[in-house]
Amino acid sequence: MIDTYKRLMNVEPPPPAKKPRGFFTDTSLCIGCKACEVACKQWNRLPADGFAMTGNSYDNTGSLGATTWRHVQFIEQAKANSSRQDQRWLMMSDVCKHCANAACLEACPTGALIRTEYDTVYVQQDICNGCGFCVPACPFGVIDRAPKHGQFEPGTAHKCTLCYDRLKDDMTPACAKSCPTASIQFGDVEELQQRARRRLAELKARGETKAELYGMPEGKEAAEVGPLHAFFLLLDRPQTYNLPELPRLPRKTMAQRYGWSAAVGVGFALVGALVFGRRR
Amino acid sequence: MSRGYYDYPVVRRPVWTWEVPAYFWLGGMAAGAYVTASLAQTFGSPDDRRAAAGGYYVAAAALVPCAPLLIADLGRPDRFHHMLRIFKPLSPMNLGAWTLTGFTPIAFARAASHAAGTGLLRGPLGALSRLVPTRLAELAGCVLGLTLAGYSGVLLAATNIPLWAKSKLLGGLFMASALASGSAAVTLQAARRGAPDTTLHRLAMLESAASAGEIAVLAGYLVQSGRTARPLTRGRFAAPFWLGAVGAGAVVPFVLHRLAARRRGRALQSLSTVAGLCTIAGSLALRWSIFEAGKISSEDQGASFELSSD
Ligand code: SF4
Ligand code: SF4
Numbered sequence: 001m002i003d004t005y006k007r008l009m010n011v012e013p014p015p016p017a018k019k020p021r022g023f024f025t026d027t028s029l030c031i032g033c034k035a036c037e038v039a040c041k042q043w044n045r046l047p048a049d050g051f052a053m054t055g056n057s058y059d060n061t062g063s064l065g066a067t068t069w070r071h072v073q074f075i076e077q078a079k080a081n082s083s084r085q086d087q088r089w090l091m092m093s094d095v096c097k098h099c100a101n102a103a104c105l106e107a108c109p110t111g112a113l114i115r116t117e118y119d120t121v122y123v124q125q126d127i128c129n130g131c132g133f134c135v136p137a138c139p140f141g142v143i144d145r146a147p148k149h150g151q152f153e154p155g156t157a158h159k160c161t162l163c164y165d166r167l168k169d170d171m172t173p174a175c176a177k178s179c180p181t182a183s184i185q186f187g188d189v190e191e192l193q194q195r196a197r198r199r200l201a202e203l204k205a206r207g208e209t210k211a212e213l214y215g216m217p218e219g220k221e222a223a224e225v226g227p228l229h230a231f232f233l234l235l236d237r238p239q240t241y242n243l244p245e246l247p248r249l250p251r252k253t254m255a256q257r258y259g260w261s262a263a264v265g266v267g268f269a270l271v272g273a274l275v276f277g278r279r280r
Numbered sequence: 281m282s283r284g285y286y287d288y289p290v291v292r293r294p295v296w297t298w299e300v301p302a303y304f305w306l307g308g309m310a311a312g313a314y315v316t317a318s319l320a321q322t323f324g325s326p327d328d329r330r331a332a333a334g335g336y337y338v339a340a341a342a343l344v345p346c347a348p349l350l351i352a353d354l355g356r357p358d359r360f361h362h363m364l365r366i367f368k369p370l371s372p373m374n375l376g377a378w379t380l381t382g383f384t385p386i387a388f389a390r391a392a393s394h395a396a397g398t399g400l401l402r403g404p405l406g407a408l409s410r411l412v413p414t415r416l417a418e419l420a421g422c423v424l425g426l427t428l429a430g431y432s433g434v435l436l437a438a439t440n441i442p443l444w445a446k447s448k449l450l451g452g453l454f455m456a457s458a459l460a461s462g463s464a465a466v467t468l469q470a471a472r473r474g475a476p477d478t479t480l481h482r483l484a485m486l487e488s489a490a491s492a493g494e495i496a497v498l499a500g501y502l503v504q505s506g507r508t509a510r511p512l513t514r515g516r517f518a519a520p521f522w523l524g525a526v527g528a529g530a531v532v533p534f535v536l537h538r539l540a541a542r543r544r545g546r547a548l549q550s551l552s553t554v555a556g557l558c559t560i561a562g563s564l565a566l567r568w569s570i571f572e573a574g575k576i577s578s579e580d581q582g583a584s585f586e587l588s589s590d
Contacts, residue, residue: 056286063288073285107438109374110362129362130355132295133373136439136578139588141291145355155355242285242581244588250438251370253448257437261430261451264493265315268459269422271489272319275482276328 020119021167022229023176024192025093027241028203028211029183032058032091036070036175036184043163043174044069047152057089066146066153069160070095070175073241092232092241093175093184096121096142096160097215100226101249104134104143104159112157119189119229120162130155139225139247162230189229193217196233203233214238224249283585290584291440293575296353301567303349304432305461307380308454308567309560310342311425312462314387316486318418320466328482331475333394335466339425340391342465343384350380372435379431383424390417429458432567436574442587443511443570443577447504453497454567457529460490461563464533464556471549471556480548481541487559488537491530498526508583511576512569521569529562 005011040046046067054060057074064071075090102121105113112128115121123143134143134157143159146152163173171177176186185192196213203211214221215231221238222228225247238245284290317335320328351360363377392409395401401409433454436444444450467483502509512521536555540548577583 063292065292075285103440107371107373109366109368109371109377110359111366111368112362127359127362127365128356129359131363131373132353132355133371133435133439135292136294136441136444136574139291139440141289144292145295148355157355239284239585242288242290244290244585246588248440248445248588250440250445254372254434254438256448257434257451258430260449260497261434261455262426264452264455264497265426265430265459267493268456268486268490269315269319269426272316272486273323275486275489276320276322276324278482 015117017119018117020189020229021162021187022098022120022189022192022231023095023162023173024185024187024196024231024233025095026183026185026196026199026233027090027092028199028208028233028235029181030072030091030093031181031183032072032074032089033180034061034072035178035180036093037061037068037072039174039178040070040160041067043166044161064094064096064142064144064159066144066158069158075236075240077236088235090235090240092234093179094241095175095230096162097140097225097231098160098162098229099247100222100229101224101251103137103139103225103249103251104157106249106251107133107137109133116164116167118162118164118167120164120167121159122161122164123157123159125153125156128156130157132157137250139244139249141242160230189227193227193231196231199233208235210236212237214243221245221247224252284581287581289579290581290588291578293578294439294441295355296571298568299349299353301564301571303346303353304454304567304571305564306342306349307346308429308432308458309461309465309563310339310346310387311383311429312459313342313465314339314383314390314425314462315422315429315459316463316466316483318422319486321414321418324482325478327476328479331470331473331479332466332483334469334473335462336387336391336394338465338469339387339462343380343387346380347384350377372431372438376428376431376435379424379427383421383428386417386421386424390414390421393417426455429462430455432458436571440584440587441574441578442508442580442583443505443574446506446508446583446587447501449497449501449504450570453494453501456490456494456497457563457566460487460494460530460533461560463487463490464559467552468556468560471552474549477544477548480552484537484540484548484552484555487555488534491534491537491559494530495526495534498530508577508580508586511580512573516576517569517573520565521573524565525562525569527562528558529566530559533559533562 215228313335320332393412396406396409433451533555540551
């Protein structure tokens with residue numbers, strides 16, 4: 001019966017699993033050129049978002065969103081009367097983390113959000129019905145629904161695909177390809193993690209005491225959402241980059257929430273039985 | 281004091297609009313009315329049964345706009361059926377879509393069977409409706425109804441919006457509010473059709489239990505949320521929340537029902553009617569204010585950091 005169903009519904013077997021692919025974004029190398037933002041927009045044919053000025057350093061992008069899948073942050077750390085070493089201008093190219101336990105994917109009621117053979121998280125545009133549940137589910141504020149009456153793919157959810165189409169052809173994602181300083185590195189996740197550990201040790205040895213990795217399997221931020229397949233080397237605490245210290249996976253507390261809900265329902269039914277059952 | 285990246289939000293603002301709280305309100309009321317009517321059928325006296333069976337009409341009527349509201353809120357309404365291409369109860373949204381799909385026909389069948397029983401529905405349709413196994417429909421409907429009433433708060437809470445996710449009690453709160461408004465709707469129609477005093481007293485007792493439960497869960501919700509609840513308890517949504525959800529929705533009906541306990545006849549009917557209307561309006565105010573205040577909460581960087589550092 002299942003076979004008949006599969007034939008009728010055109011269910012294809014999933015492609016064979018490949019090695020997990022991801023990004024290692026080393027913010028110590030970022031020069032804030034935004035080549036990644038532009039390359040991403042071009043390759044993925046994402047429309048421009050207008051020319052608003054935020055007044056916050058060189059960041060006029062603001063946030064990730066339906067049509068912005070790379071976002072370069074500019075953090076000015078300049079204290080008055082401090083030595084030159086204390087003046088820092090941190091830059092960081094933010095992106096979808098392709099979480100090992102992805103909140104967006106777990107929330108999705110249609111199965112539009114899937115895990116690909118490269119262990120990345122991908123929205124199937126022909127399946128998404130724009131229910132919008134993935135949007136507030138993501139702990140990093142990444143995925144968004146395109147406006148219902150807009151020009152670009154109206155009403156469905158969008159985010160970084162890790163250039164799924166390019167991966168299929170053994171090509172490097174557009175952002176990593178265009179990054180002139182190798183701040184964005186693409187490759188096999190395990191190998192990138194090794195590289196990141198070495199790089200961190202190197203930076204620490206050079207006196208970058210505040211440097212840390214974010215999204216590694218051993219990090220406490222991986223407790224709920226798992227290792228991030230797009231992870232980062234940061235030069236300050238995660239919150240400085242608007243990254244949560246302990247990103248939450250909604251599933252973890254769901255049983256408890258249903259439990260309270262059920263308790264109220266059962267309590268009402270018991271009271272009802274007592275009230276109506278009373279004989280005089 | 282900003283510890284993050286400028287004052288930018290950590291999470292994204294929910295894209296949902298008014299259809300969602302309206303659906304939660306009506307779906308919850310339908311479920312509450314169905315459960316109340318079924319409790320009366322199972323445990324009540326013949327008077328109770330006759331008076332409360334009108335709750336099945338309420339449930340069926342309240343369910344009519346539910347699916348359209350749910351569909352209207354989608355980014356691609358033409359693809360609403362994609363919700364049902366898989367069964368994925370891990371996703372509260374998927375669970376809710378299936379529950380609504382299951383509960384709606386049962387509620388209609390049970391209402392039709394009642395209509396056939398009272399002679400309202402005649403002819404072949406009436407004969408068909410008489411075939412509905414009422415006991416089974418009541419049991420299955422109660423299970424699905426309670427799921428429908430209980431999942432909506434869990435759905436909002438299964439996100440990273442501080443106001444919705446911080447406390448573990450939002451699901452229980454929406455459940456309590458659904459049951460209070462559903463039993464209130466049953467009372468309303470019973471009072472209008474001049475149900476006997478004993479039945480109205482019993483309904484009033486059930487309703488005040490629901491209101492008391494709602495107040496208790498709400499208190500727990502506010503305590504657990506702490507500072508995170510500010511977008512709800514202060515500012516733009518303070519009035520609909522305190523006056524509408526808390527005052528009209530729970531405190532006023534609770535007091536009115538206490539008063540009604542000693543009244544009979546017309547006075548009892550009027551008190552029950554006013555209390556019922558208050559409960560139903562308050563239930564809408566509760567969903568709407570928590571829903572809308574959640575959008576403000578999504579922009580609160582500090583609350584997001586607090587939520588994600590416990
Ligand atoms: S970062 Fe957000 S959008 Fe990206 S995979 Fe994780 S949960 Fe999904
Ligand atoms: S908006 Fe689309 S991708 Fe997001 S949860 Fe809904 S159906 Fe899934």
